Amino acid sequence: MSDWNWHSAWPAPAKLNLFLHVVGRRADGYHLLQTVFRFVDHGDLLRFAPRADGEVVLATPLPGVPPESDLTVRAARLLQAATGCRDGVEIALEKRLPMGGGLGGGSSDAATVLLALNRLWGLGLPRARLQEVGLALGADVPIFVYGRNAFAEGVGEAFTPVALSSVWYVVLEPPVQVPTADIFRSPALRRDTPAIAATDWRPGVGGNDLQPIAVELYPAIAEYLGWLSAFAEARMTGSGACVFAEFATPAAAAAVLAALPAGWRGWVARGLPEHPLAGLGAP
Numbered sequence: 541m542s543d544w545n546w547h548s549a550w551p552a553p554a555k556l557n558l559f560l561h562v563v564g565r566r567a568d569g570y571h572l573l574q575t576v577f578r579f580v581d582h583g584d585l586l587r588f589a590p591r592a593d594g595e596v597v598l599a600t601p602l603p604g605v606p607p608e609s610d611l612t613v614r615a616a617r618l619l620q621a622a623t624g625c626r627d628g629v630e631i632a633l634e635k636r637l638p639m640g641g642g643l644g645g646g647s648s649d650a651a652t653v654l655l656a657l658n659r660l661w662g663l664g665l666p667r668a669r670l671q672e673v674g675l676a677l678g679a680d681v682p683i684f685v686y687g688r689n690a691f692a693e694g695v696g697e698a699f700t701p702v703a704l705s706s707v708w709y710v711v712l713e714p715p716v717q718v719p720t721a722d723i724f725r726s727p728a729l730r731r732d733t734p735a736i737a738a739t740d741w742r743p744g745v746g747g748n749d750l751q752p753i754a755v756e757l758y759p760a761i762a763e764y765l766g767w768l769s770a771f772a773e774a775r776m777t778g779s780g781a782c783v784f785a786e787f788a789t790p791a792a793a794a795a796v797l798a799a800l801p802a803g804w805r806g807w808v809a810r811g812l813p814e815h816p817l818a819g820l821g822a823p
């Protein structure tokens with residue numbers, strides 16, 4: 541992954557929030573969270589080609605997202621601005637993750653752009669600096685740059701790595717896009733869940749404080765959670781809409797997916813030990 545090659549794909553994996561508590565609110569309105577981020581082996585793919593004219597061009601615009609607002613383009617431009625780099629890039633995005641799904645798709649795309657262009661443009665920024673740049677794009681971007689499954693605090697930018705066992709997830713995509721801001725804006729949102737110590741977290745501890753709000757606004761999420769709960773404990777990821785459940789073997793997960801009602805979308809993913817680009821040589 542050291543040279544420009546339009547044919548080599550850079551992964552942008554999804555994340556699951558194994559739990560998510562809202563423990564407070566900052567003066568600027570942003571919510572203080574505690575969550576565990578887990579990467580899974582299902583996600584978007586990005587390809588890059590150099591441009592000598594300094595422009596950042598998205599060859600594959602997403603329906604409903606103007607290229608100027610696309611997080612991939614914004615990440616590349618922010619990196620140019622942060623470093624004074626005058627190189628350009630053409631970006632191709634193979635979108636597999638649903639938008640507004642709580643899987644962090646746009647944030648993961650942005651992080652992969654930062655990691656890839658840091659390498660391809662020869663910028664040599666340390667990962668910690670890329671995390672800072674990423675935070676300006678969204679609260680979810682730093683974890684994808686950080687690259688390790690982690691207990692996260694603050695708005696999701698202070699990390700304690702966690703070791704997670706190899707398990708499989710069934711992830712279902714209710715057919716709704718949830719705007720994250722709408723969930724956090726709700727007067728009904730619980731904002732005072734007691735904080736826990738990172739060392740006290742174990743798989744299975746905690747719930748998702750955003751779930752009751754999302755379920756109330758989008759009945760499809762409740763329907764998908766109800767269906768999946770018949771097989772294993774089911775939970776929403778992030779601000780929704782996607783829901784997931786954990787299984788010990790790929791066969792157990794595949795059996796659930798095989799029973800999915802006609803017209804429902806879902807997939808099986810393996811929980812990763814770390815982000816696929818975690819080993820990329822950023823200092």
Ligand SMILES: C[C@@](CO)(OP(=O)(O)O)[C@H](O)COP(=O)(O)OP(=O)(O)OC[C@H]1O[C@@H](n2ccc(N)nc2=O)[C@H](O)[C@@H]1O
Pocket residue numbers: 557560569570571572573575641642643644645647677678679680681694695696720721724777778779780
């Ligand atoms: C909820 C989480 C959990 O991982 O994931 P998603 O469901 O979006 O994937 C994240 O905290 C989301 O991060 P991200 O999607 O990057 O959100 P941002 O673009 O930074 O914020 C969108 C809006 O949500 C609200 N917001 C977001 C994060 C936060 N800690 N407090 C907030 O109040 C703010 O109103 C903000 O303007």
Ligand SMILES: Nc1ncnc2c1ncn2[C@@H]1O[C@H](COP(=O)(O)OP(=O)(O)O)[C@@H](O)[C@H]1O
Pocket residue numbers: 602605609610611612638639640641642643644645646647649717718720778779780781
């Ligand atoms: N590259 C991108 N991929 C997905 N969404 C993007 C992208 N760029 C901008 N967006 C905008 O960000 C919103 C949130 O997308 P996404 O990150 O997929 O959801 P979530 O934050 O729920 O995980 C989308 O609805 C879309 O308007």
